[in-house]
Amino acid sequence: MRLLRVIGKRFSRNKLSVLGALTVLLLIILSLFAPLIAPYDPTAIDVHNVLSPPSKEHPLGTDELGRDLLSRIIWGSRVSLKVGFIAVGIAITAGIIIGAISGFYGGLVDTILMRFVDIMLAFPTFFLILAVISILEQSIFTIMVVIGLTNWMDVARLVRAEFLSLKEKDFVSAARAVGASDKRLIFRHILPNALSPVFVAATFGIAGAILIESGLSFLGLGVQPPEPSWGNILTAGKDNIEVAWWLSLYPGLAILITVLSYNLVGEGLRDALDPRLWEAERH
Amino acid sequence: MVPLIFGITLITFTVIHLAPGNPVEVQTEMSLKASAQARENLKKLYGLDKPLHIQYFDWLKRFVKLDFGKSFVDGRKVIDKIIERIPITLTINILSLILIFIIALPIGILSATKQYSIFDKLSTIFVFIGFSTPTFWLALLLMILFGVNMGLLPISGIQSIDTSEMATFDRLWDWIKHLILPVGISAFGGIAGLSRYSRSSMLEVIRQDYIRTAKAKGLQEKKVIFRHAFRNALMPIVTILGLSVPGLIGGGVIFETIFAIPGMGQLFYSSTMSRDYPTIMGILVIGAILTLFGNLIADISYAFVDPRVRVSKKE
Numbered sequence: 001m002r003l004l005r006v007i008g009k010r011f012s013r014n015k016l017s018v019l020g021a022l023t024v025l026l027l028i029i030l031s032l033f034a035p036l037i038a039p040y041d042p043t044a045i046d047v048h049n050v051l052s053p054p055s056k057e058h059p060l061g062t063d064e065l066g067r068d069l070l071s072r073i074i075w076g077s078r079v080s081l082k083v084g085f086i087a088v089g090i091a092i093t094a095g096i097i098i099g100a101i102s103g104f105y106g107g108l109v110d111t112i113l114m115r116f117v118d119i120m121l122a123f124p125t126f127f128l129i130l131a132v133i134s135i136l137e138q139s140i141f142t143i144m145v146v147i148g149l150t151n152w153m154d155v156a157r158l159v160r161a162e163f164l165s166l167k168e169k170d171f172v173s174a175a176r177a178v179g180a181s182d183k184r185l186i187f188r189h190i191l192p193n194a195l196s197p198v199f200v201a202a203t204f205g206i207a208g209a210i211l212i213e214s215g216l217s218f219l220g221l222g223v224q225p226p227e228p229s230w231g232n233i234l235t236a237g238k239d240n241i242e243v244a245w246w247l248s249l250y251p252g253l254a255i256l257i258t259v260l261s262y263n264l265v266g267e268g269l270r271d272a273l274d275p276r277l278w279e280a281e282r283h
Numbered sequence: 284m285v286p287l288i289f290g291i292t293l294i295t296f297t298v299i300h301l302a303p304g305n306p307v308e309v310q311t312e313m314s315l316k317a318s319a320q321a322r323e324n325l326k327k328l329y330g331l332d333k334p335l336h337i338q339y340f341d342w343l344k345r346f347v348k349l350d351f352g353k354s355f356v357d358g359r360k361v362i363d364k365i366i367e368r369i370p371i372t373l374t375i376n377i378l379s380l381i382l383i384f385i386i387a388l389p390i391g392i393l394s395a396t397k398q399y400s401i402f403d404k405l406s407t408i409f410v411f412i413g414f415s416t417p418t419f420w421l422a423l424l425l426m427i428l429f430g431v432n433m434g435l436l437p438i439s440g441i442q443s444i445d446t447s448e449m450a451t452f453d454r455l456w457d458w459i460k461h462l463i464l465p466v467g468i469s470a471f472g473g474i475a476g477l478s479r480y481s482r483s484s485m486l487e488v489i490r491q492d493y494i495r496t497a498k499a500k501g502l503q504e505k506k507v508i509f510r511h512a513f514r515n516a517l518m519p520i521v522t523i524l525g526l527s528v529p530g531l532i533g534g535g536v537i538f539e540t541i542f543a544i545p546g547m548g549q550l551f552y553s554s555t556m557s558r559d560y561p562t563i564m565g566i567l568v569i570g571a572i573l574t575l576f577g578n579l580i581a582d583i584s585y586a587f588v589d590p591r592v593r594v595s596k597k598e
Contacts, residue, residue, distance in 0.1 A: 118287055122574045122578075123567065123570065124532045130555045131298055131299070134558060215537050219540065219552065238423055248424060249424065252423070263414055
């Protein structure tokens with residue numbers, strides 16, 4: 001707990017990261033309480049108010065079916081939150097398992113797994129994601145799984161590198177000497193010490209996953225209308241680019257703010273968790 | 284590299300064959316009347332009646348000859364469709380890589396040599412915004428600003444309809460006007476990334492003893508930075524260049540679709556929409572191989588940047 005407090009103190013030194021963390025918190029509240037906060041039903045069609053510019057009744061304007069843009073953006077935050085956390089959860093789980101096995105056992109297993117990582121990294125990720133999504137049913141669930149399964153490689157490399165150095169440490173030899181099983185060595189002794197770069201990668205990963213989801217939904221391969229997502233609102237923005245600038249501006253701004261916040265938190269976490277800086281502080 | 288290419292083909296093949304429903308069903312689903320016999324014939328045509336591993340090796344044999352089969356959409360050879368798309372995609376990527384270098388390196392060097400200055404802080408903010416901006420949104424905003432409101436730049440395609448009547452210079456200018464937005468936007472994220480990397484790489488080098496030595500012997504600041512520090516900072520930057528190739532190629536899908544540029548990305552998007560499996564497989568493999576080439580070029584350029592690599596190769 002003392003450790004957590006120290007990390008929190010170091011994190012709070014970076015004002016921008018704190019701002020990012022507060023924004024993330026706000027976004028989470030926004031998406032949890034979307035039904036209470038949103039002024040209108042996000043799918044309620046109003047034919048008398050089609051493509052009306054921002055006004056008192058509709059602060060951010062309405063879309064091509066007269067639906068309130070502000071409410072759609074608020075509901076859209078649910079999609080990005082879900083995709084961000086679940087896709088990264090999948091990526092981290094896969095990355096930790098593969099990285100841990102690779103780093104712990106070494107040898108042929110390591111070679112094979114790392115070549116596999118190289119191969120996966122050679123594909124332009126967006127191509128691979130599109131290819132898989134095109135053959136599966138298009139839903140938010142598919143997107144989360146596919147983003148997760150195409151973004152685990154960095155985590156795997158990080159975890160492997162940590163395992164390579166940690167497994168030579170004395171505390172691991174000691175645990176081995178008293179007869180701990182491989183499973184216990186990996187999960188109880190080494191993994192907890194290898195997690196801090198994973199946390200950092202996960203935070204940046206959430207930002208990346210939100211960007212990918214918005215791109216896919218923009219292309220019509222992600223969240224399907226009428227369910228609002230920031231990406232598919234932007235598709236409407238593109239279709240009405242000559243007449244309704246607000247449909248293009250605001251959803252993208254929401255993406256930018258969200259992704260920026262996660263990136264700032266990631267940056268702050270990286271500095272707060274960097275053991276090299278810990279050393280420097282002690283002296 | 285050969286095992287990697289082998290792996291790439293294996294994964295591509297597996298992904299496509301995980302698909303529920305096969306090409307025959309895709310082609311016959313429109314006409315319910317397609318007889319069982321017609322289905323069988325189609326299956327034979329694609330070799331789908333053979334076991335999976337035989338299908339894979341058949342496909343691989345044809346792949347070595349760059350024969351990816353024929354597109355389901357228009358019956359043309361996939362390789363022809365891809366080859367006619369490569370030049371424009373490559374042009375945009377190379378132009379934007381050049382743009383990235385011209386803009387990002389000076390930013391990185393300047394913010395490293397003047398660490399914590401106002402310029403450094405501003406560029407750091409720019410980098411974070413650059414990392415976090417969805418490029419297709421930026422594209423939309425710039426299209427509204429320059430295309431719709433100001434009417435300065437065309438917002439789709441790579442040439443105007445009436446180019447054949449233009450003089451050579453006008454035609455070139457027309458082409459440039461069409462490329463400004465796509466190239467600028469595909470470079471945007473890269474500029475943020477590379478200026479960050481060159482900054483941290485420069486910072487690392489500047490702290491080295493030999494830089495202090497160079498300064499101590501009274502060399503000009505400029506000379507120290509460009510002759511002593513910059514060349515050593517280039518190494519990690521070159522790596523990033525190689526690694527950014529897949530991102531550039533993959534990113535093409537979105538902005539080529541937005542700007543209606545007939546490149547590989549747009550072809551890939553339209554083939555995924557129509558489930559044109561031969562084309563999807565062809566582009567996946569070629570995209571991955573282009574990526575490997577990007578890495579190879581990065582490796583080779585190490586030799587130019589770092590004399591140590593050259594020496595160790597001779598021995």
